[in-house]
Amino acid sequence: MTDVLVLGGTGWLSGRIAEKWADAGASVTCLARGGRDAPYGTTLVVGDRDEPEAYAAVTGREWDEVVDISSTPSHVAAAVAALGERAKHWTYISTVSVYAANDEAGAGESAELLAPAGPDEDEDYGRAKVRAEASVRGALGHRAAIVRPGLIVGPGDPTDRFGYWVGRFGLAGDGDVLVPDLDARGTQVIDVDDLSGFVQAIGRERWTGVANAVGDPTDLDDVLRLAREVAGHTGALVTATDTWLEQHDVAYWSGPRSLPLWLPREMTGFWTRSNAVYRLLGGRLRPLRDTLERTFRDEQARGLDRPRRAGLARADELALVREVAAA
Incomplete structure (x- = not known):
């Protein structure tokens, strides 16, 4: 059985990703602060990522897949440090807001990024995600997928x-x-269920690289x-x-x-970013x-x-x- 750890799993997107993995027959653990239920068929482990021992309950086993969605760079860096050596594959959910320019139609994943946020600049969403991406790539480049969604839409x-x-x-x-x-x-929108299905699929295949997860303009x-x-x-x-x-x-x-x-x-x-990689990988656009x-x-x-x-x-x-x- 595939062992999956979702860092989160009780929010809108992370919960959908946990559900997709559970529906696929995986053993899914959600690490979250609590206060909200984890999806049916998953296990909730309570942990506050602001605390130094947040990952203590999940570091004693190997994980086939770890999914992280956080936009707080310090959380991402700490997770990579605590769990990176125990993960066969890692998927980080970033954003198209990491790109430096918004005036070039059809730009792909190689477009220039913003400067990464500094230690006290977590409130700058795009730059915070750039810094978080760097933590993932630096430690797990050969085992990591970075997904950059655009506007995520749908029920909830x-x-x-x-x-x-x-x-x-x-x-x-x-x-x-x-x-x-x-x-x-x-x-340029992407349905939350199409995105979560894509995240589960590339995790299952242990695909590595960067993909814009966006719909057609x-x-x-x-x-x-x-x-x-x-x-x-x-x-x-x-x-x-x-x-x-x-x-x-x-x-x-x-x-x-x-x-x-x-x-x-x-x-x-x-609203015209390239989704060629997403489509090539079989990403659905309903x-x-x-x-x-x-x-x-x-x-x-x-x-x-x-x-x-x-x-x-x-x-x-x-x-x-x-x-x-x-x-």
């Missing part, structure tokens, strides 16, 4: 970004929805059109220019008071409609009018719509 997404649109169209019904200028805008206009169809929205789309939105304190991409997935035009490279339908059911279950981590509150949106109409 804790960031509330992708689900904002299909959820908002469902909430609006026949009402107006505020959208950015969609000309020359796009996005898709016009944002097409994403919103499909989201409207799935949600049954019949109202109008009210378009605001970049300048107008910026003047009214509406943010790009994510977070409170934002229009999720909207990016500055000069960031074309961010139809976008399938992901939207599953996401919409999840949004309905969680509440279309709930407070969100990303997007506009409906009342704020309608106030902005009225201002656009009056301008």
